[in-house]
Amino acid sequence: MRLRSLFSMLLLALILAAPAFGESAEVVDCLSCHEKQTPGSVLQWRQSAHEAAGVGCGDCHGADHQSIDAGEAYVDMEVCGQCHAGALERHKESRHGMGLHSGWGCTRNLTGRDPRECAFCHEEDSAAPLSTVECGRFLKQSFEMGQAGCNRCHQVERSCAACHTNHGTDLAIVRDPAVCATCHMGPDHPQWEAWSTSKHGTLNKSTGIGPTCQDCHMSGGDHNVSAGVAYPSSGLRYDEAETQKRRDAMLDLCAGCHGRNFATRELLNTDTIREQSTALVEQAAEIIRELADERLLAPMPADRPGHPLRGQELVLDQQILFEDVSHIERLYFKMKKYDLAKTLVGGYHQNPDYTHWYGNAELKMDLVDIKSEALRLRRLSALEKGTVRTEPKPDPTQDLERELQRLKSRFERGALDEEAYREQKTKLLEALK
Amino acid sequence: MRLRSLFSMLLLALILAAPAFGESAEVVDCLSCHEKQTPGSVLQWRQSAHEAAGVGCGDCHGADHQSIDAGEAYVDMEVCGQCHAGALERHKESRHGMGLHSGWGCTRNLTGRDPRECAFCHEEDSAAPLSTVECGRFLKQSFEMGQAGCNRCHQVERSCAACHTNHGTDLAIVRDPAVCATCHMGPDHPQWEAWSTSKHGTLNKSTGIGPTCQDCHMSGGDHNVSAGVAYPSSGLRYDEAETQKRRDAMLDLCAGCHGRNFATRELLNTDTIREQSTALVEQAAEIIRELADERLLAPMPADRPGHPLRGQELVLDQQILFEDVSHIERLYFKMKKYDLAKTLVGGYHQNPDYTHWYGNAELKMDLVDIKSEALRLRRLSALEKGTVRTEPKPDPTQDLERELQRLKSRFERGALDEEAYREQKTKLLEALK
């Protein structure tokens, strides 16, 4: 805390001193080349509060040009935290600052990785992992997909620039809900879409009175974005006291516009939907486990590339993969990672279409497909094992009866006109003779 | 009509009188608690035209605090209609005001329902339903999903606040197309999405000249949102005269910007697409009916939880469910409720991507999947019944010929290099000897 005061004073001093002194020799040195090499970055810095406060290139990037060139002088959150200690502290307490915990896989045995990735899992110069939570899905990606996909969002765990941009400091950027959209969208967690078309989002668009992402999740600029989120996203739960503390923090915000009782009922309603929807997912998981017991998955885990973390095991928990699995597990992946998330994100953001059509209805349709595939696999297997008692040579009279019934049913619903009905009926009866 | 004039005069009187008298004793009484209990609601009212016109808490909520607390003093459209009679009348003539007709299920035999729901189906203190149209899909939902899903949108059938919000009266809210988005979006009727990326929507965004939802569907503030909609959404049809009356009303609006001939051609084009696309859906329904006749649905309706309204019957009309059905019926649900809707909504809003890719192309792909599943079910059943004549012990020479052909075909498309081709060919020929 004292350190922070020190930084604040230092910052104030810099702000006051900078305009008087103009650009320092060091900054001028960088600019002489970079105004030609990277004019955009220089311009963004020139228009920033950093320039006004005399914070120059070297203050963030360091003075060792060789290490900058090698990508080793990464300007991570600790660099920003030298001045912005309060924000950093709260960031670290939130899911945004959880590092490895929220998805980074252990990359040490893989080739072609960006060396900066080490810092996501290890203290400097240490082989000991910072966490035991690793991500099987990430480990299946190519280096390039890891960069363009997973890491593009998960950089928030180390980088303030993920939201604030690299050289600008315009707070309009981070106060607009759009800044959240790039990551908080898509099939796995459509917060952006759910908010945009919720009452909150549409009122924000029409009149500005609907709350933004930041109004509820970063109230007063608090960098702990998880403060009022009562459930961790992993399917785990906080203990009762922690859950209530977080719920109360959110309700305090709701009460700014809504009656507290109304808001409480709303959130409890989605809590119940969470339980109901999770039960649907669990029902599907049990169907798959039973198929695995009967050795009916096609292919079985033993006959396909192993899971990066768990080998030839059937994985249906948070580490479930979407590749190198069987069709029924792929359906389950959609159910667990996409449709359950849409149901809950839709519910907590009061978006009826996300919670019902994109979420809960899809969960139920997936379950139809999963049950259907299970039945199909069992029928095929029974045929292959010869355990289906093939029916005795059919009795032609019974067959005829069934055919006549079909004909009548088609006629009755108008799929057959009277003439065709009679003709085909006669034909059937004659065939018997 | 006379009543309406009376209300208008009364309103005018209130507007003129209110500022002079200040807040009535009654309002002050509510505010003394509610400024602390529900400050947001109070603030919204303070900034509203209602406050300016002297319309206080009790005018809408009544004076019986006990019944308000019990949720029995619901401020429904009839309360608003005491002053806004004209809007209410037109609202009731539109699909927005159709109540039970557009989806509410009969809830009387279910437990845990919100008592206010009774009013959706019954006159006060009467057990007689207001309508015979009930919704099987709604009846399958849990209470919580019914609230967060179905009822969140279908409240428009009873509540002006669905669009206008509870305590605000800012017309900017209801004149922005965003107000429609929360309900008129999603897989079952993506009007919001189709308009947003249509020429109308994009011109509205860039220059304000493209028409909004309200410009075409609530012209001049008319609360009959169905006035120019020529087809009811249920697949039914109005009689010819009514259809033409509605079409003409819409064309009058189109003609504000477009040549009438052009607009007429455009709408007729989608009318034809409606017929073509409906025929694709009917083709799928017939495939499923035939499977049911042959007792090949897996599971058959008799072997699964009954339909809330129709029991163990096969249901393929507007009452089709998306849960507790077979895989092929689930595919049909997507076709009928999602893809047909996208085709038509896309067509009437001149959005090529919705009418073609999200709509018609999906219909055709669903049909591929439905035919494929029908074939699969027939093959499995034939195998189980032993009616597949298993081929006679294969002739090794014929087999060889087929294998050689496959090898050649792989070689010719480059999936096999010349050496491998020769090697495998030699091997095959030797195996024969």
Next chain:
Amino acid sequence: MRLRSLFSMLLLALILAAPAFGESAEVVDCLSCHEKQTPGSVLQWRQSAHEAAGVGCGDCHGADHQSIDAGEAYVDMEVCGQCHAGALERHKESRHGMGLHSGWGCTRNLTGRDPRECAFCHEEDSAAPLSTVECGRFLKQSFEMGQAGCNRCHQVERSCAACHTNHGTDLAIVRDPAVCATCHMGPDHPQWEAWSTSKHGTLNKSTGIGPTCQDCHMSGGDHNVSAGVAYPSSGLRYDEAETQKRRDAMLDLCAGCHGRNFATRELLNTDTIREQSTALVEQAAEIIRELADERLLAPMPADRPGHPLRGQELVLDQQILFEDVSHIERLYFKMKKYDLAKTLVGGYHQNPDYTHWYGNAELKMDLVDIKSEALRLRRLSALEKGTVRTEPKPDPTQDLERELQRLKSRFERGALDEEAYREQKTKLLEALK
């Protein structure tokens, strides 16, 4: 070039002359009727730069009212090009101006086509096609779907109004990224969606500093929208020099804001993802070709309506259809036309959700489904051919062992309580005796 100067001078002359002369007799003649018939169009023209410059109705529509009525006096790009020669020239060099090449099918043998379509494929009064590239998917559409779907976007190949609107000339329309959305969206190429939620799009929304579509693809108003696009969308490639020329043109634009090295790395990263993702698609194609060799597609190409251009052939290249194919080919269509496109569009626009979840992850899930369907088709066929050696009458002891193992496994994961486990175990053992 000289011609262009001439036009420019002519235009200048018109601009200078027009206000002095007022409306010409010819224009007045049109307006006398059209102010009543098509007031919107007249109003748009009145507010346009064309009116100010004295460009009247006849200058674009001609004077032959009969041919206008018959739809034969189509105002295509050549009409606009009389004055806007530079824009037209660049338009024709881009994919926007490629006409038939980018998708128009040969319509000469089909009935009910719009006669104006001829011009898309043929020089005036000539039967010789302008190109050999034709579109099988377009040829499968009804006339109405062709109009409301394909042609709504592909009119850009002949019509400036596709972007500029018919009678307005407001540049605000064509400088807003929304103008691109109507066509560049949807499952087959979601550039609009990918940009909107990318860093570029969200920064554009919050502060205006993020670049628009036009900033990168129509820099300085250049009408060659393909200038910096290094790969044609057809899966073909430019030669190395052309590829590099185009890439360099784009990097020059990136360098306005980013370090050139960073931008180069970014684009190369997606180039590699292109190769990886294309390999997944090719893996799927090979699975389908092998099934076709084994005559296992259901139905086989010989047993379904022929491809409009290739007859009873298996088509897996750019001409692939989404209708009248087998289920596995439908899955492949999604993979090739939707998910590969999303991966690449997401990658080049730096949108992690599109490149990963909507793109690459879907590709991998499709591959799971395709492999699963291939296995299913093989199992069914083997059963039908009787080539599955049905297992010998099962040994009851072995069966028992398997059942006991299943029971234990269910007990261990908690799906069975201890009592039920013991009970069922005892039952099994007794059944053996």
